[in-house]
Amino acid sequence: MKSNKKSALKENDGIPQPESISTSSLQKIVAKRKVQPSVNELISGILQHDKIALSRAITLIESTNPEHFEKANEIINGCLPYANQSVRIGITGVPGVGKSTFIEAFGTYLTSIGKKVAVLAVDPSSTISHGSILGDKTRMEELVKDENAFIRPSASGETLGGVARKTRETIILCEAAGFDTIIIETVGVGQSETAVHSMVDFFLLLKIAGAGDELQGIKRGIMEMADTIVINKADGDNVAKAKLAKTEFNRALHLFPAKNSGWIPKVTTCSAYEKTGIDSVWNIIAEYLELVKNNDYFNAKRQNQNQYWMLETINEQLKNHFYTNPSIASSLENYKTQVATNQISPFAAAQELLKKYFE
Amino acid sequence: MKSNKKSALKENDGIPQPESISTSSLQKIVAKRKVQPSVNELISGILQHDKIALSRAITLIESTNPEHFEKANEIINGCLPYANQSVRIGITGVPGVGKSTFIEAFGTYLTSIGKKVAVLAVDPSSTISHGSILGDKTRMEELVKDENAFIRPSASGETLGGVARKTRETIILCEAAGFDTIIIETVGVGQSETAVHSMVDFFLLLKIAGAGDELQGIKRGIMEMADTIVINKADGDNVAKAKLAKTEFNRALHLFPAKNSGWIPKVTTCSAYEKTGIDSVWNIIAEYLELVKNNDYFNAKRQNQNQYWMLETINEQLKNHFYTNPSIASSLENYKTQVATNQISPFAAAQELLKKYFE
Numbered sequence: 001m002k003s004n005k006k007s008a009l010k011e012n013d014g015i016p017q018p019e020s021i022s023t024s025s026l027q028k029i030v031a032k033r034k035v036q037p038s039v040n041e042l043i044s045g046i047l048q049h050d051k052i053a054l055s056r057a058i059t060l061i062e063s064t065n066p067e068h069f070e071k072a073n074e075i076i077n078g079c080l081p082y083a084n085q086s087v088r089i090g091i092t093g094v095p096g097v098g099k100s101t102f103i104e105a106f107g108t109y110l111t112s113i114g115k116k117v118a119v120l121a122v123d124p125s126s127t128i129s130h131g132s133i134l135g136d137k138t139r140m141e142e143l144v145k146d147e148n149a150f151i152r153p154s155a156s157g158e159t160l161g162g163v164a165r166k167t168r169e170t171i172i173l174c175e176a177a178g179f180d181t182i183i184i185e186t187v188g189v190g191q192s193e194t195a196v197h198s199m200v201d202f203f204l205l206l207k208i209a210g211a212g213d214e215l216q217g218i219k220r221g222i223m224e225m226a227d228t229i230v231i232n233k234a235d236g237d238n239v240a241k242a243k244l245a246k247t248e249f250n251r252a253l254h255l256f257p258a259k260n261s262g263w264i265p266k267v268t269t270c271s272a273y274e275k276t277g278i279d280s281v282w283n284i285i286a287e288y289l290e291l292v293k294n295n296d297y298f299n300a301k302r303q304n305q306n307q308y309w310m311l312e313t314i315n316e317q318l319k320n321h322f323y324t325n326p327s328i329a330s331s332l333e334n335y336k337t338q339v340a341t342n343q344i345s346p347f348a349a350a351q352e353l354l355k356k357y358f359e
Numbered sequence: 360m361k362s363n364k365k366s367a368l369k370e371n372d373g374i375p376q377p378e379s380i381s382t383s384s385l386q387k388i389v390a391k392r393k394v395q396p397s398v399n400e401l402i403s404g405i406l407q408h409d410k411i412a413l414s415r416a417i418t419l420i421e422s423t424n425p426e427h428f429e430k431a432n433e434i435i436n437g438c439l440p441y442a443n444q445s446v447r448i449g450i451t452g453v454p455g456v457g458k459s460t461f462i463e464a465f466g467t468y469l470t471s472i473g474k475k476v477a478v479l480a481v482d483p484s485s486t487i488s489h490g491s492i493l494g495d496k497t498r499m500e501e502l503v504k505d506e507n508a509f510i511r512p513s514a515s516g517e518t519l520g521g522v523a524r525k526t527r528e529t530i531i532l533c534e535a536a537g538f539d540t541i542i543i544e545t546v547g548v549g550q551s552e553t554a555v556h557s558m559v560d561f562f563l564l565l566k567i568a569g570a571g572d573e574l575q576g577i578k579r580g581i582m583e584m585a586d587t588i589v590i591n592k593a594d595g596d597n598v599a600k601a602k603l604a605k606t607e608f609n610r611a612l613h614l615f616p617a618k619n620s621g622w623i624p625k626v627t628t629c630s631a632y633e634k635t636g637i638d639s640v641w642n643i644i645a646e647y648l649e650l651v652k653n654n655d656y657f658n659a660k661r662q663n664q665n666q667y668w669m670l671e672t673i674n675e676q677l678k679n680h681f682y683t684n685p686s687i688a689s690s691l692e693n694y695k696t697q698v699a700t701n702q703i704s705p706f707a708a709a710q711e712l713l714k715k716y717f718e
Contacts, residue, residue: 076704076706076707077704077707080702080703080704081701083701084701165706168705169706172704252614255611304699306698306701306705307698307699307705308705309698309705309706309709310694310695310698310705310708310709310712311709313705313706313709313710314709314712315674317709317713318681319674319677322677335669336666336669339665339666339668339669340663340665341662342442342443342665343439344436345432345435345439345528346527346665346666346667346668346672347435347527347528347669347672348432350668350669350673350676351432353669353673354676354677358680
């Protein structure tokens with residue numbers, strides 16, 4: 001069972017996952033890895049929409065080997081001119097709302113109308129839980145076999161910043177590989193929704209009706225980020241409850257200030273299990289895209305996101321460099337205690353640490 | 360008229376302020392400043408509850424002179440053992456809700472029940488507007504003459520971080536000077552509420568009824584930070600409207616998740632003008648304090664806030680040091696453009712800039 005300690009979300013724990021990789025698959029992968037393709041081979045493979053080249057390039061992005069880091073950067077910059085022709089959709093929802101089933105149904109619908117769909121994830125807890133999100137591809141049986149779909153579990157990493165960066169870079173490669181619809185899933189651990197929100201064009205919050213008070217257990221700010229709220233499991237006895245929840249959420253959404261996009265968030269119901277209402281989810285997204293492409297919010301937002309990611313990376317690296325400095329690392333805890341117990345002011349403590357660092 | 364461009368708040372602009380300092384006062388101040396007291400004199404003055412010593416020490420905190428910076432740090436550390444015996448109350452509300460009148464009535468009530476009240480402000484716009492918040496002390500006629508009150512306008516500064524730091528340090532001095540109730544006002548420009556929220560024990564959101572839809576125009580996250588919402592101007596024809604607003608806000612507050620403090624935010628009405636309902640505001644705060652002192656949330660929160668401020672200061676200084684580096688400053692805009700137009704990936708751009716910096 002995955003630890004949910006860092007999450008402010010209140011709904012049920014997820015279902016424990018079986019091991020996701022079979023031994024025979026593993027052997028095949030290892031065998032294939034023995035021949036390391038060059039950067040140029042990988043780039044041209046990606047541009048020819050080769051999923052194996054794509055997977056290998058993503059593995060370089062996810063690697064902690066500094067040599068791979070250089071290669072990954074070259075591949076990303078090689079793919080960049082061919083990227084960006086896509087819509088990026090963020091999907092969040094706590095465990096139990098049927099996220100995998102929804103993505104299976106939604107992704108399959110999208111490929112049926114001619115889209116090429118890549119499904120990625122941002123799950124900073126995956127180091128501990130061994131990649132529970134999307135790790136169990138058996139829950140996406142149809143989509144995983146779909147020629148026009150590509151599924152990749154979350155990168156693992158110590159920090160959300162690191163995991164998010166890797167996913168952000170993976171988006172570029174997927175787009176260059178011809179995927180025009182990028183779905184990025186997150187389970188909502190820590191600040192992962194904020195990270196996902198800052199890399200997508202459209203943000204979808206998946207909920208279910210009838211889990212007690214509909215509006216409880218929503219993490220701060222998530223409802224405000226949502227461009228649409230989709231109430232899943234609107235099937236059988238649940239249909240009436242889902243409709244009621246729709247009304248509730250519609251009212252709640254009106255409490256928030258208007259979005260800069262000019263878009264008014266919409267609430268809809270669906271059943272991923274019965275595959276009903278999935279088309280209306282896409283219709284909402286299409287309507288959104290028409291609005292924001294016309295008012296140029298779409299481009300402006302992407303440009304801002306790019307700059308935001310540059311600055312975020314800088315800020316993260318500056319902090320890493322500081323906090324991993326041996327002299328800082330060895331004295332930080334001591335300063336923290338002194339500050340907590342008012343033996344030194346927070347500012348004086350900061351000054352002393354900075355002095356150590358810049359010396 | 361103050362520019363509200365950075366604010367997401369939607370209510371009326373504030374009332375333009377007259378110059379806050381009279382020529383004769385200025386001459387007195389200048390005359391007094393001629394003799395510069397020593398650090399130890401200032402510390403012992405503060406500990407003897409001398410308001411003039413307090414004011415001078417705050418001036419050192421606010422100074423941009425590096426020599427004063429050292430002195431200020433010594434004074435703060437000298438005062439630190441005598442600080443922290445207080446309740447710190449943050450008050451926010453958009454211009455037009457009667458914040459000054461409320462603080463006047465609330466502060467006067469507090470001194471009438473034996474409290475010693477310091478009123479500070481965080482207003483990063485004050486550089487432009489010449490310190491509109493609290494600058495006009497004539498709006499707090501009674502309080503400014505009150506022996507047991509101390510009013511200090513917002514420090515000015517380029518950044519919110521700088522302004523907030525100065526106010527945070529000023530709190531320590533005010534507490535050492537015997538003030539047991541610290542009120543910190545903010546008008547809600549940019550992220551100033553977040554900054555204030557992270558330095559107070561209790562956060563009060565001041566609103567009025569009947570300004571259109573009660574729930575519109577509330578900046579993201581502010582309602583979630585509020586420990587109480589006080590609806591001001593509940594007088595005359597407004598009483599019924601204020602009661603209705605109270606019901607609305609109560610309902611809205613229930614949409615948010617429970618607070619870590621275990622506190623359930625309360626809504627109340629008052630008339631700062633008629634001085635009615637002011638005692639119930641204090642009663643709510645007293646009730647809150649009893650709860651959080653018993654469950655030890657009060658101390659835990661203050662310790663966290665201290666550590667937060669240390670880390671914030673470090674992070675801010677690291678960024679300052681980077682972005683003011685001449686080589687970075689000269690090439691940053693160019694990289695921003697390249698990143699926005701997808702000529703280089705955000706991560707590659709960040710790496711190049713960091714390489715320049717660490718060389």
